[in-house]
Each structure stands twice: as structure tokens, then as C-alpha cells.
Amino acid sequence: MKHIELFAGCGGLSLGLEAAGFELYFANELSPMAAETFAFNIMNEDLQTEVNPTKSLWINSQYKKGDKKRLTENPFTAIKNKYNKNKDLIGQVDLNEKLLIGDINQLNKFVNRTAIKNNIRAEKIDLVSGGPPCQSFSLAGRREKNNKRNNLPWAFAEFVKTVKPKMVLLENVSGILRPFKEEGKEYHAWFEVAKAFCLSGYVPICIHINAKYFGLPQNRPRFIMLAIRYDLTKSLMKDKVLLRGIGLYRRVRRFGKDIKLSEKDGFFELNNNKDLENFKESIYLPKPKLESKFKSVEYGIDKLKYLQNEFNSTSLIGDEYFEILQASFEKATKDDFIVKNHNQRNHTTKIANRFKFLKLIEEFENGDKIKLIHALKIGSIIELNERLKEELVRKFKGISDNSELEKFVSEHRSKKHSQRALVKDRPAPATLSIPDDVCHYDLKLDRTLTVREMARIQSFPDWFEFRAKDTTGGTNRRFEVPNYTQVGNAVPPLLGKALGDWLRIILDEINHEV
Numbered sequence: 001m002k003h004i005e006l007f008a009g010c011g012g013l014s015l016g017l018e019a020a021g022f023e024l025y026f027a028n029e030l031s032p033m034a035a036e037t038f039a040f041n042i043m044n045e046d047l048q049t050e051v052n053p054t055k056s057l058w059i060n061s062q063y064k065k066g067d068k069k070r071l072t073e074n075p076f077t078a079i080k081n082k083y084n085k086n087k088d089l090i091g092q093v094d095l096n097e098k099l100l101i102g103d104i105n106q107l108n109k110f111v112n113r114t115a116i117k118n119n120i121r122a123e124k125i126d127l128v129s130g131g132p133p134c135q136s137f138s139l140a141g142r143r144e145k146n147n148k149r150n151n152l153p154w155a156f157a158e159f160v161k162t163v164k165p166k167m168v169l170l171e172n173v174s175g176i177l178r179p180f181k182e183e184g185k186e187y188h189a190w191f192e193v194a195k196a197f198c199l200s201g202y203v204p205i206c207i208h209i210n211a212k213y214f215g216l217p218q219n220r221p222r223f224i225m226l227a228i229r230y231d232l233t234k235s236l237m238k239d240k241v242l243l244r245g246i247g248l249y250r251r252v253r254r255f256g257k258d259i260k261l262s263e264k265d266g267f268f269e270l271n272n273n274k275d276l277e278n279f280k281e282s283i284y285l286p287k288p289k290l291e292s293k294f295k296s297v298e299y300g301i302d303k304l305k306y307l308q309n310e311f312n313s314t315s316l317i318g319d320e321y322f323e324i325l326q327a328s329f330e331k332a333t334k335d336d337f338i339v340k341n342h343n344q345r346n347h348t349t350k351i352a353n354r355f356k357f358l359k360l361i362e363e364f365e366n367g368d369k370i371k372l373i374h375a376l377k378i379g380s381i382i383e384l385n386e387r388l389k390e391e392l393v394r395k396f397k398g399i400s401d402n403s404e405l406e407k408f409v410s411e412h413r414s415k416k417h418s419q420r421a422l423v424k425d426r427p428a429p430a431t432l433s434i435p436d437d438v439c440h441y442d443l444k445l446d447r448t449l450t451v452r453e454m455a456r457i458q459s460f461p462d463w464f465e466f467r468a469k470d471t472t473g474g475t476n477r478r479f480e481v482p483n484y485t486q487v488g489n490a491v492p493p494l495l496g497k498a499l500g501d502w503l504r505i506i507l508d509e510i511n512h513e514v
Helices: 012-019 032-042 068-072 075-080 104-111 114-122 148-163 189-199 240-255 273-281 297-304 320-328 349-361 366-378 386-395 402-411 451-457 474-478 483-489 493-513
Strands: 002-006 023-029 056-058 098-101 127-130 167-173 180-182 185-187 202-210 221-229
Touching (some): 012 023, 032 098, 032 483, 104 148, 148 167, 148 189, 167 189, 189 240, 202 240, 349 402
Parallel strands (some): 002 023, 002 127, 056 098, 127 167
16 A cells, blocks of 8 residues: 655554554655654655755755755745755656655645656556645634635645545644634635545545554544545445535535535544444544553653653663654554653743742642633632632642732743643643743652654654754744654654555455446
8 A cells, every 4th residue: 555645744644554464655844953854754855964865855955966955945035036946856757755845835846747747647547645734724813714724635635536546635723613704704724625636637535533542642622624635426325414515515626615614524523422323433543542541751751751861671671651652653663662742841940930839739629620710821820719728828838828929920920822731641731842831740850751752642752853952933933843843743654544444444345347
């Protein structure tokens, strides 16, 4: 089974699909920093030491091949440089086992060339997969219909129309499902994306699932769109799930992209009891682990908490989660190897004290918890009732009365909307790309998580090495993708494997019929 990966990031989805039996034909990623991690772990090519890389090719660059400045280059500057001649793809015909680094719109221009297009189609690609960057679809971002990042799914659809794979897999944030208004009109981003793939010749099946149902110690809801090439659906077994997608496809093809969302349309929701039987029975929906207890964040990262920086993997023998990830994502390594990316961050006393307070907040019920988080945000306890104040004074060591509590909250106020402490016996909240959004649950550890701990929550095996710097700041945030961001943006490999196992069943059905 051959697949092409777009918006490949650091390689989470590719790693999962490989474990499910898919063979990567080629991949595309905009960011050189994320691409370096992908190349090292997925392509076995070290761009720090390789003078003349043969697998990792830049679509466009300001720098010559082999120049290490390429690894931290602003990819948007490279795109704008019209007179740039440092294009590794000149004369390139065979894309097998290649990582193409650069903008997808530039890639679309390249693959539309007759010879390239015919070569790719001759491979009879089974799957094109990817997760387009989605900040403007997310509730955490500015939700704008015409945001440039919202155009990326359409570039994805254009690529698919050219290459004509048997199936498509698109992953995105849950925010894509929530309607938003612009100029008085209501839009459903997921529906607009689904229609774009209908116009490219594909039947969309839209799904809302959560990674915690697939063995992750993380509460990570996600939108998934499976799209099957229309001509292949004619002889497939029909059920409610596939028929909904075919119905939308036919309406779009007949009436055009401006059709409105109707009761006939919709996505399949794993948490909806009405859809549960479909998830159990239809081959066109992935199979969650409904009977098992959700994994806690303690299950995922507890064995790492007192280990320092780089350490030998033998320290993790007997850790069930470590061994599950090792078995799921095999790599030709020695029995023991050095685990990296576990540098623990040093915090000021002020930040460490704030983390103490966040852990204390988690001991309260939800309603009180919201009030306490708000108090920390505004830097005042003025809106808290006397019962809450008394309980805080009683529980918080070193504070003896309301005046000291007011002083503490004022001095440790936080402008962040989502900062919180992990709760050890629950799944972690969705891993984000900013390291100090959460702090460790252990009362002795007043720190945020390491890259390795966040990678564990995302289900990356411990041999997987992130190759960039950990964080960035200032104007570099606009284009740099450091390690924490790579982890937060990734499709979790365990989820990728579960999706791959599901897609393999559908492909077997398709290949049986063609």
C-alpha cells in the first residue's frame, strides 16, 4: 500500500501509517525545522551531517544544496524569491522515497507537469494523507474564512485531483466543526472542505473522534475526513455511512459548491449514542476501544519524571507504555539507546509558585475551579466568596489570611487563557505547541513538561528524536517550528496506526472489487 503524505510535520502520521503497513512514496512539509525531524526519523537521513542529501529535496531555497542555513530558513521568504535558482527538483523525475521541503502550492505546480503527473499516477497511489495547518479553524485562533491558512485544504484538494489516489485522509482540529459567521453569513468550515473534495472527484465521510479512544493518555478530539474516489464506490458495499457521503457528492456535482448544509449532511460523532452502532458495524468508520478504561497522564509519563536530560532506555524497562510504543513502532536500534529531548526547563520562583497554585486549583470542583482560574487571570480575589477564600487559606501553605492570599494572587497573575496543572489520574488535555500551557501534576515538580514528556502524551516512541531547538520567540514565531510545536502539531502515531489499520480494511475491499 503506497501513500503520499502532505503537511507531514515531524512525521507522526507517517510513523503510524508505516506501522499499519503503508509504504511512503514521498512526503511534503513546508517547515525545514519539522522536515529535519521527519528526515532523521522517517527517512533515516541526518541533515546535520549529510553534505549532499539525496532524499530531502528543497522545492525552493535561498541557499545552495548542503548549506546548513537551509535548516532554519524562513520558508515564506524562499517562496517570495522569484529569481531563486536553488531548486533541488530541477531535472528530478523519480520522487520515490523523497521528502520535498517547501510550499504545497509550489509542489502543485511541479506535479502538474505532464511527465511528473503521469509518473505519480502510474504508481496507483492508495492514499494521500495529511493535516493542513489549522490555526484559523481552531477556537484558539482567529476564525476567518479568508485566512490564508484556510486555503491549504483547497491546495490539498487540488493535489488530490491531479494525483488521483484511491483514498484521502485529512486530519484537523475539532474547531473546524463549529460554525462561525462572517459578514452576516454562517459558514461550516468542515462542510466547505468536504465540498472541495467532492469537486475533486471524491466521496467524503466526515468523522469526529477522540484520541483517548485509541490508547492515548490524552483527551484529544479530532476531525477526520476519509474520501474515496467516486468511481471506486460504485461496486463497494453500501451502508448508511457511505450513502451519506455519496448523497453529498452527487448534490455538489449537480448543484455546485454553494449548496447549503442540510439535515441530509453531517458528520459521524463518536460521542453521539445515535452514531455508536455505526462505529461498531460500518467498515467506513474507525474502530475505537470502547470497552477499555482511558489511559491517564500518569500512565504515560510518570516513569520519566525524575530522570534527567539524556538517559539510557534501560531505565524504562518494565514501563508498560514504553514497551507498547516500542512494539508498535519498531526501529532497528540496539536493545538500549539514549533517550533525548528530556531537558527540564528552569523556572523563576514566581512561575514555580504559580504552578503550585494551579495544582491547588485542581483540588476544587469545576465551578470553583473556573472562579479560581479567573482570579489568577485578573490578579485579584475580589470576586471570590468567603467560603472559597477560607478554603484556599487553609490549603495553601505559607498563606495565613486573606490579605496574604490577595497579595499572592496579585503578584502571580497569569494572562494565559488555558494554563492549568495536569491531573495524574485523567488523560492529559490536548497537547498544545506552547510548553507552559500545562505544568506537571507531581507536587514535588513545579515545572512544565519536557519535550519528551509531551511526545509521550502524543504516543511518540522514545527513540524518536526531535531535531530542532525546543522553543522560539519574537518575530521568529511566524515561521520557526521548534520541538514543542512539532510535538503539539503532530498527529499522534498511535492514532495514525489505528487509522491506518482501518484504511487497510477499506483498501482490501476496494482492491477486491477492482
